Amino acid sequence: MYKDILVHIPTERPMHAVIDGAIALAAKLNAHVDAVAVGYIASSTAYVLDGGAAVAAVFEMERERAVERAEAALAIFQSEARNAGISCTCHPLGAIPADAAGSLGEMARLHDLSVVLQPDPAQGSFDNDMPGEILFQAGGPVLFLPYTFRGPFRANRIGICWDGSRLAARAMRDAAPLLARAEEIVIITINEADAVRDEVSASHLARHLGRRGLSTRTVSLSAARADIQPTILSLAADEGLDLLVMGGYGHSRLQERFLGGVTRAMLEAMTVPTLMSH
Incomplete structure (x- = not known):
């Protein structure tokens, strides 16, 4: 039984399809949901870590802004989850894409099911890369919801x-x-x-x-x-x-x-x- 679900909430793409699907599934299964969103830091920004205290401060500021973007996305999920009476925990991350992929894959390994949004080739976004990385790294099932998905999830x-x-x-x-x-x-x-x-x-x-x-x-x-x-x-x-x-x-x-x-x-x-x- 799926009692512990991880859902990846995009920060750079429309998110309502994955929010609606994950909440409907969790409500049906009486499952807890861990929601994670990533505010992405450009990989080039990370290279300044060796540049001394001043540039390290710039990197930290970028990371804080990235976390704020993740928190904003998760606030929408949390509001919907509370309205549905779903038990949930939110996890905002600020990271370069490669580190984010590793973190999401590790989190997925300790969940019964991961729920992600189908990548959209028409939109250039790091959020497009994360679902595939979760699939390859999770060691468990991943539910892909089409970005055109509307309405509650069912599997009759x-x-x-x-x-x-x-x-x-x-x-x-x-x-x-x-x-x-x-x-x-x-x-x-x-x-x-x-x-x-x-x-x-x-x-x-x-x-x-x-x-x-x-x-x-x-x-x-x-x-x-x-x-x-x-x-x-x-x-x-x-x-x-x-x-x-x-x-x-x-x-x-x-x-x-x-x-x-x-x-x-x-x-x-x-x-x-x-x-x-x-």
């Missing part, structure tokens, strides 16, 4: 994107608290005959979930590699799915991130909340 109809991989299995297990509450579960496979070994086939997954008392049905589709992500989203729309569950492929080196093709495409063009695990 869930699609599991299944390719038999370790990451898909991890995401499926990490989504167990939501799957247990779902009204309908759809197992989605793409090119299963060519890509999935029999031992980890969709039918075996259905049997495994059935032993948990979960009823499922399977939709098997074919698609060229470049069309896998749009095929999944098209099915999600046709089925009226509230949530997708999938593995998050790639790896991170803080300054250098490599995303798998389908994962990257999903983060760039997400139309439905998606729970990913890496």
